[in-house]
Amino acid sequence: MYDWLNALPKAELHLHLEGSLEPELLFALAERNKIKLPWHDVEALRGAYAFNNLQEFLDLYYQGADVLRTEQDFYDLTWAYLLKCKAQNVIHTEPFFDPQTHTDRGIPFEVVLRGIKQALVDGEKQLGISHGLILSFLRHLSEEQAFNTLEQARPFRDAFIAVGLDSSEMGHPPSKFQRVFDRARSEGYLTVAHAGEEGPPEYIWQALDLLKIERIDHGVRALEDERLMQRIIDEQIPLTVCPLSNIKLRVFDDMRQHNILEMLERGVKVTVNSDDPAYFGGYVNENFAALHDSLGMTEAQARRLAQNSLEARLS
Numbered sequence: 420m421y422d423w424l425n426a427l428p429k430a431e432l433h434l435h436l437e438g439s440l441e442p443e444l445l446f447a448l449a450e451r452n453k454i455k456l457p458w459h460d461v462e463a464l465r466g467a468y469a470f471n472n473l474q475e476f477l478d479l480y481y482q483g484a485d486v487l488r489t490e491q492d493f494y495d496l497t498w499a500y501l502l503k504c505k506a507q508n509v510i511h512t513e514p515f516f517d518p519q520t521h522t523d524r525g526i527p528f529e530v531v532l533r534g535i536k537q538a539l540v541d542g543e544k545q546l547g548i549s550h551g552l553i554l555s556f557l558r559h560l561s562e563e564q565a566f567n568t569l570e571q572a573r574p575f576r577d578a579f580i581a582v583g584l585d586s587s588e589m590g591h592p593p594s595k596f597q598r599v600f601d602r603a604r605s606e607g608y609l610t611v612a613h614a615g616e617e618g619p620p621e622y623i624w625q626a627l628d629l630l631k632i633e634r635i636d637h638g639v640r641a642l643e644d645e646r647l648m649q650r651i652i653d654e655q656i657p658l659t660v661c662p663l664s665n666i667k668l669r670v671f672d673d674m675r676q677h678n679i680l681e682m683l684e685r686g687v688k689v690t691v692n693s694d695d696p697a698y699f700g701g702y703v704n705e706n707f708a709a710l711h712d713s714l715g716m717t718e719a720q721a722r723r724l725a726q727n728s729l730e731a732r733l734s
């Protein structure tokens with residue numbers, strides 16, 4: 420890896436903790452929890468990481484998350500991610516977690532949260548990595564289920580900086596969650612949302628106007644709508660872009676077609692992130708390296724991208 424990329428201090432603003440579950444840890448947790456897996460070994464599981472779209476990935480991602488059962492499991496997952504941050508000079512992180520992925524399997528909200536939060540607090544103390552945790556709603560589930568999740572979070576309000584929206588985008592527009600986000604904002608949460616990953620620019624407009632988001636997660640389809648681009652540039656709304664994810668999930672056919680540097684040069688506040696690094700072939704620095712290798716990203720552009728990430732923090 421490139422030393423100058425490693426040396427850049429950066430923030431990661433789009434990372435699903437469940438998506439940082441490496442196959443080796445997945446197998447170790449399955450053994451610890453006496454869970455029988457459908458894959459023979461780590462290599463067989465890695466072999467399954469071939470996706471044609473977001474949904475194919477999500478099906479495997481939710482299946483993988485089933486090995487996470489105890490507070491210690493969530494601690495170990497988060498700690499492993501923080502060690503990667505340390506190695507890559509990520510000095511601040513704002514990870515997502517999906518409570519419903521776990522509570523729907525009977526794992527109590529507080530078990531999930533305690534494990535994650537303890538690791539994040541230890542990460543601040545022992546590794547010097549600051550954080551802001553984002554509670555993300557699964558958009559393929561109902562508005563009522565999202566309200567229930569927000570209610571479950573109430574006793575732990577101080578543990579979070581924001582709520583987010585992820586999972587299957589098509590057919591689940593931001594408007595479906597307008598009232599949930601209204602409630603969350605009234606409780607003092609900031610808001611972010613995945614929009615314009617697979618979904619149309621209209622979903623980005625809705626995320627901005629109805630959910631009143633501070634940042635757009637992905638947002639790469641904004642380039643299809645010039646008026647939207649102007650708004651994003653004028654208001655300097657950050658985009659948390661995930662290049663390797665976009666290739667793995669076929670949002671772009673090839674990294675050489677990725678639009679992140681075009682957006683950067685047009686004045687969009689774009690940032691580089693890993694999304695689900697265990698599944699997509701790399702953490703933040705591997706994403707930067709791919710932009711260098713395939714798009715000719717210069718050192719000056721890398722510095723601007725890293726600086727954008729530090730400026731786009733919520734906490």
Ligand SMILES: Nc1ncnc2[nH]cnc12
Pocket residue numbers: 435438473480585586587588613616664694695
């Ligand atoms: N890239 C992605 N898009 C939507 N939901 C997700 N959950 C985990 N990764 C995601």
Ligand SMILES: [Zn+2]
Pocket residue numbers: 433434435585613636694
């Ligand atoms: Zn994501």
